[in-house]
Amino acid sequence: MSRADQYAYSTTYIRALRSRLLSADLYEAILKAKDEHDVIRLLAETSYSKYLFEHSGKQFDLITLDSTIFQDYYRILQELINMKTTDEANQIFEIILKRHEFSCLKMVMRFVVSRAPPEESAQLIIPIGRYTSEYILGLLKSKDLHQLFSDISDSKIREIALRVLPECEEKNSTLPVEMLGDKFYLDSLWNIVTRLENLDKDATRDIVGTEIDITNITLMLRGKNLGMSFSTLRELVIPIQYRLNKEFDTALEAATTNESMHALSVGQYGETILKVITECENKQTLLPLEITLKRLLVEKCSKTFLGYPFGVGPIIAFLYLKFFEAMDVRTLIMGKRERIQENILYRLLLSIPR
The missing domain is CATH 1.20.1690 (V-type ATP synthase subunit C fold)
Incomplete structure (x- = not known):
């Protein structure tokens, strides 16, 4: 099977999804919106509409917002994993998913270091992949970083975390683990790309x-x-x-x-x-x-x-653009709620179309 045939469906799928990314005109209109409810109204004809519709006119917290606006992104990522295009592409999509799981772990680690209440902290972390609500809450109940690191299910990340535990304790920071985790996943991603x-x-x-x-x-x-x-x-x-x-x-x-x-x-x-x-x-x-x-x-x-x-390049490009767009939507909704000035809000955005 030719490469064009292998990627035919996924390419068509991504092309259709890309046409639904937010336009520059819509970004501009949202920046001028009077409040968060106006933002949700403006998003009514976008891919976020079916997820945000139930919140129209209502006050909602950050975790509800995050789980809502990133839902479409995670759905797309899972569908791409299920498509089974090429071995290399599937490995790349799996690593992207694992990096999102690692982002969950980063938040867990920071909450454990700050000794934040587990139940409250769990409400601020979006479950993804293997990081279910139950698993996240269990990790948050760790008494210290040593217990947390020992309970990480991924053997490689557990090994990395325990190796730099002394450095984390000395600095009272989880940055050493975060850096090594990013290093592991991006190094793995690079090795696939070279093939x-x-x-x-x-x-x-x-x-x-x-x-x-x-x-x-x-x-x-x-x-x-x-x-x-x-x-x-x-x-x-x-x-x-x-x-x-x-x-x-x-x-x-x-x-x-x-x-x-x-x-x-x-x-x-x-x-x-x-x-x-x-x-x-x-x-x-x-x-x-x-x-x-x-x-x-x-x-x-x-x-x-x-x-x-x-090829996998345009698919990865779309995934990154979609993720950054979702981050922008979150920034815009929360920014309008907090009455942040338009010019300041603009400087916080990542993916305004040119």
Whole structure:
């Protein structure tokens, strides 16, 4: 069977779904909405309508909102897994799902460190895949990180977590586990990408490679904020540099977060970093940089559709765009509820169509 035949149905499926992504005009209209109920009304003709309709005119909490707006994304991801296109594509979709499960675990870890009430914390985490409501609540009841890590069902993640437990306890942070978990999954994803055929490899490699670079940049800078040493950070970062070069090594060795950002500003991502470096320094936050880098990934994904249509690249690109769009919908609804100004809300969005 030819590659075009293998991807024929999934390509048609994604093309149809892509046509339902929110338009630039709708984004603009939502930004001008008077409140969250107006946002839901504007979403009435979109893929979110059947999930949000029951909340029209009602007040709803963050967990209800999250489980509602991400429902369509998770449904699509599961359908792609069930399609059985190629072995490599299925492995990629499975890793994407496992990364979402790992995001659940990240939240669990943070709540355990902060000693938040388990029952209340469980209401703030969206169950996904193997992370059912019952499993999440059980993990949240852990008395400390050692018990939590020991109870992780995934043997590889359990091994990773227990290995860096002393570092987590010393820093009173779960960032070392988060970094190693991201490293494991993105490294696994990269290994699959390198086995793809050439037509499929280029587009997929550009998306995954860019995400690896962005992940390395953001996690390294967060580690700098925590005061992690060069040797620790060197062990935790993903050992893959797609477009990053010597500037990343210089940034790793820098004494402070600001010095690291300046080192990165002369490299492949320099133009992107220079847009927000002053704001990050003045406000002492990495959020503007993280948003700007994610927007760069959105641009990469959007350009993927200009190339060869049959392959896993366009499918991954759509999944990323759909996920970022769902994050934007959440930001817009909550932002309108909190009466955040339009210009400020705009700067928090990730995937506004051009």
